[in-house]
Amino acid sequence: MITGLDHAVVLVRDIEAGVAGYQTLLGRAPMWRAQSNGAAIAIFVLDNTSLELMAPAGEGEAADRVRAALDKQGEGLASLAFGVDDIAKAHHRLTRLGLAPDDISNGASNDLASHRSLAWKRTRASAESTHGIRLFFLERAERLARSPETAPAPVTSLDHLVIATPDPERTAALYGARLGLDMKLDRTIAALGTRFLFFKTGGLVFEVIHRTKDGRGDGPDKIYGVSWRVADIEATRARLLGAGLDVSEPREGRKPGTRVFTVRTGTFGVPTIVIQQGQREP
Template identity: 55%
Template sequence: MIAGLDHVVVLLEDIKAGVTAYETLLARKPAWTHAGEGADRVLFTLDNMTLELMAPSGFSVPADRIRNVIKLTGEGLASLCFATADIGKMHRRLDRVALKPDPIVEVDNSDDVSGATLHWKRTRASTELTRGVRMFFLELQGERPRSIPTDESAVLGLDHVVVSTEDPERAAALYGARLGLDLALDRTHQDWGQLMFFRCGDLIVEVVKRPVAGGDQAHDKLWGLSWRVADIEATRARLLAAGLQVSEARAGRKPGTRVMSLYSGTCGIHTLILERTPKGET
């Protein structure tokens, strides 16, 4: 039913600062810009998903709603929007598994630069029933334009989005049994905690129960992003030259991967850069 991850939303107070940060991090230009309904929105569309930056604009009920969310939870990852080929069937499934979806709405959105228009149908599950993670479901008519790379070491796409939980059993029931994502890995490590990988198109929704207890048992949290690149050393050199703080590249937890951590330039989002080793190489 879920075909993949259409986009993730990042809430920011300053849209210009966010665009500058992600133009640097991704080495890509924005693909879509739209101002209206109390918000400025800028989209970066990669190989397998879209990053939507959103900031309040002007003084209206929708703008104040965004400001209140930022005030309560801070800037950063705000919601997941899953892609589906049939919004009607998706809505019926969400209702059947008691996630209380909103009525389906139809949306048109135009790019302020090109004037191009996109149309989609959307619904939203009850946030309390999705353990505090805002989730939308979208049937898009047509394809989004891609973000143009500005460097050979540009980010290709998202490898995984990380959700932090204090109740892995209920989180697993939500992403697996109720949303229908395929559980590809369930592993526990004394240093990392419990890791569960759910396939979502060609990327992963990673649900993590960390070793340190004491968090909210009823509510999960969108925690971080891992971006996929072809050459991690070239990407590291580019980010260092741009003045970002990054770690050395190291072996990833998943065999056949190398990763590095970003400590700046992410708008406060926990961020990894990941390279998949070609098959046959060690």
């Protein structure tokens, strides 16, 4: 049913500031910019997914929704959209699995620069069934090309996306049994007081984390943060330092052969690390 993560949405208060910030971070220009019903979007396309920035821009129903979300949670990750190859079959399966999807709707967007149009069909699972995370499912008529590089040592792809949960069994059942993501690892690291569950889809990893000291609870899950993959971590770090971002020293990642650093500024509320993988993929 699911082919991969189509995109993640980050809400920002000012679209121009968001575009400038993420162009600096990713080393790429947005591939698509549009505005409709009071909301402006910019899409950065990577090898295995896209990042969609969204901000209020004027008045309209969409602007009201975005402003309300920003007032409630601030800037940061807001929703995820999985790609599917057949929206009707996906809707049928989601219904049978108790995820209470909305009716399928048609969507379209016009790029401000090229005046090209994109079309898609989508549905959304109920927030109650997905434990508070807004999950959409999209069938696209056309995929965008990768965003052009604007700086050396750019981000190539999304390595993993982190979801924090008070109940790992509940979340594992959602992403593994119901949505069919490939579960790769279930490990507790006592020194960190954390249980980690890894699911793979479309060339990236969903990392579910649970702080074991808190015990199991019934609160909502949260899209916690991201890890951007690069080919040369030293070159990317030097580029970001030169652009004025606050980044940590490189360090060894938890996975053998990986190196990471933390990006402390310029992420618009998104906890962010940059990672260089070793020879073997997760």
